[in-house]
Amino acid sequence: MTSSESSGLRQIFLSKADVGQVEIDAVTRAVSSDWIAPLGPEVDAFEEEVAAYVGARRAVALSSGTAALHLLLIQAGATKGTTVPTSTLTFAATANAIAYTGATPHFVDAKPDGNIDPGLLIEAVDSLQADGHVVPAVVAVDIMGRCCDYPDFEEELNSRGVLLIADAAESMGASCDGRMAGSFGMGSAISFNGNKIMTTSGGGMLVTNSDEVADRARYLATQARQPVPWYEHTDVGYNYRLSNILAALGRAQLSRLDDMIARRREIRRTYEESLLPLGVRLLGESGTEGFQVENCWLTTIELPAEHPATPESFIAKLASQRIEARHLWKPMHLQPVFHGLEATLNGESERLFRQCVTIPSGSGLTDDDVNRVIAAINEVMA
Template identity: 40%
Template sequence: MAYTLPLSFPVFDGNESLYIQQAINSGHLATYGEFINKFENKLARLTKSHQAVALNSGTSALHLALLLLGVGPGDEVICQSFTFCASANPIVYLGGNPIFVDSEEETWNMSPELLEDAVLSRIALGKKPKAIIVVHLFGMPAKMREILEIAEKYSIPLLEDAAEAVGSTYRDTNCGTFGKIGIFSFNGNKIITTGGGGALISNDVSVLEKAKYLSSQAREELPYYQHLEIGYNYRMNNLAASIGLAQLEKLNGWVSKRRLINERYRILFEDFPGIKFQPELEGSNSNYWLTTILIEEKETGFSNDKLRIMLFKKGIESRFLWKPLHLQPVYHGVPFYGGKIAEKLFLKGLCLPSSVNLTFDDQRIIAEIIEKELSKIS
C-alpha cells in the first residue's frame, strides 16, 4: 500500500542530484571515489570522532565491530532485548552467544542495574562477557554514564548501536562516540539515508584501519590480489556516499525538525488520557528519529493494534515497537535478565509518522482520528 503519510520517508531537497551526477561523471560508482572520503570526513566532523569507515549497512558495521572486539565461537555478548534483531544477529554470525537484558522505563533502553546483574551472573558461571551492546532506541540516548561505569568496572568493551541515533547527544556528546566502537545505519527510513548503508566510528586508529582493511575483502596493498585474512565486501559505494554527503549537510536541521514534530505531537495529545510518550532525560537530546507512544487501553478504550488499523485505513503508516529479542522464536532459550518492561513496551507501544516533511496539518489529522475514538468512551 502506498501510504499518504508514511512512517519515515526520505527527503532529497539538497545537493543529492548534483552529487549523484558528479559521482556518475567521475566513473567511480563502486567502492572507490572521492565521495566516500568526503562522506567519512563529514561524518567524523559532525560526530566529533577521530574518523569513520563507510559501510554498506548498519548490520555490516555491527558484524565488523564485534569481530574487531575479538568475539568468536562460544563467546558471550550482552545485548539489550528491546531492539531490532540486527543488534544481536551478528553475535551469532561469529559463533557467539547473546545474553539479553531488559529495559528500564525512563529511556526504554538497557537497564544499568540489570546489566550489572547479568555481568556478575555470567562471571560467576565462568563466562565473562566479551562485549556489551547498548542501543539508543528510536534516537533516545541510553543511560550512558551508568552503563559506561559498569563496562569500565568489569573491563568489558562497550559497543554502541547508534543505528537510530545519528545526531542524538548525551551530555553534549554525540551518541556513538562513548564506546570502544560505535555504529550508525543509513537505511532508507533513517533520519539521513544513503539508500542502504552504515558506518563504524572509533577513536582507536588501529580499529579504524583494520575495519577498512576487512571491509575491502582484506586485500593487501600489492599490484595483484593477495589475501592473508578472510575479508568482507562491506564498503559503501561512491554513489551511495554521494547521497549521504548531501544528506549529512542537512543533519542538524533535520534533527531540529524531528524534535519539532515530537513537540507538536505532545501538544496535540496533551489532553488525551492514556497516551504517553517516550521520556527524554535531562542532559539527553534525542534526534526523535521516530516519535513513539504507549497506549493504556483501559483509559483509551483502544489498543495499539486497533489504533494502527484505524490509521492504516486512512492511509497513515504506523508500526509496533520492537518485539523483544528474548521473545523471538529464533532466540528461544537464550538467557534473559529482567522482568516485563520490554514486553510491556511492545504490547502497548506504537511508532507514529515522523518524516521531516510532516506538516502540522498532517499531525492534526492523526490527532483527530484519536480524538474521535476517545470520544466514544467519554
C-alpha cells in the first residue's frame, strides 16, 4: 500500500464515465422491453438522435469507432495496393483500420495544436499521386476534442479526387466553421468508448450525408445478409452492430451531452486560469473562442522544454497522489508495428509526444478533485 492509499485519498481518473440514474433507468427500460436481441427500437432512435445532433443525414450505430472507420475505408476504396494518408498523432485504431483493408497508411505530421497540418497533408497527397500511388481517401483525426482545420483542406482533397474521412472519435460536440464534428467529408467515425465524452461502454457511430454509404455500412455490419428468407451472402460481412441495450445507454448520455461538455469546458477554464501562470501551454484554443468550438475532452499540458519535469516524472508524481495523467499519443510513425512506412514529417508530433501530458478532465470531477490536480501540478512545476 502506498502512502497516498493509506491516507485514504480518492483516485482521480483521467476521464471516468459520467453515469447515474438517467443511465440506470434507460438500461433498465431497454432490458425490461424484451429487446435483448442486438438490434431494436433503441438503436433506431439513437441513430436518429445522433444524426440530428451532428447535423448529418444518417447515422449507423456500431460496436466501436474502429468499426466505423473500417466500414468507411472499405467504401472509399481503400484496399491492397492503395495508400491512405492519415494523422501520425493519433490512437493506433486509426492506422489499424487502414491496415485492416490492406491499404498502406502514410503518416502526416501535426500543427502545434496536435491536429494534422493541412499544408503538409496536401503536400503528401500531391507527392504520393505524382509518384503513381492510388490515394482513395485521407483519414484526418480530431485530436483531444478539437476539429481539424477542415476548410483548409476539404476542397483541396475534392479537387484531387481524394475522399475525406473524419476520425471524430474524440470530438463529438465540437465544431469547426459553424459545422459540428462528424459532419465533414464522406463520413465520420465517432467513438463511445468508456473514456469518451459520452459512452455506451463500448460502441461507435458512423455518420454520413450519403444514404448509399449508410445503407452499405448497415449491410456490411450485419454479416452482409441478402434480403431473402434464408441465409444468403454475396459479400464478406462483419458483426459490427451496436446492441439495443447499449443504444439505450447512449441515448441517456446524449440527453446529458451538452451539460457534460459544459462541465468539461468549465474544468478547462479553471486549469487555464491556474496553470498558464506556471509557464505551461495548453493544447488547443484558449479564451472564449476555444470554449465555444472544442468539447474539451482531455486537457493536454505542454511542459516547457527547459523545465526539468518530463512527462514521465510528471505522471509519476501525480500517480503518487492517486491522480491519473498520461502521455499524449506516441506518433504512429514511431510505432514498431508501422516501422518502415513512409511519412511526411515536420517534427511537431515528436516534440508534442516528448513534452505533453493529458490531465484529469472528466465531467464527473468535483471542484475539489480539480483543485487537487492543480495543487499537485503546482508541486511538480515548483
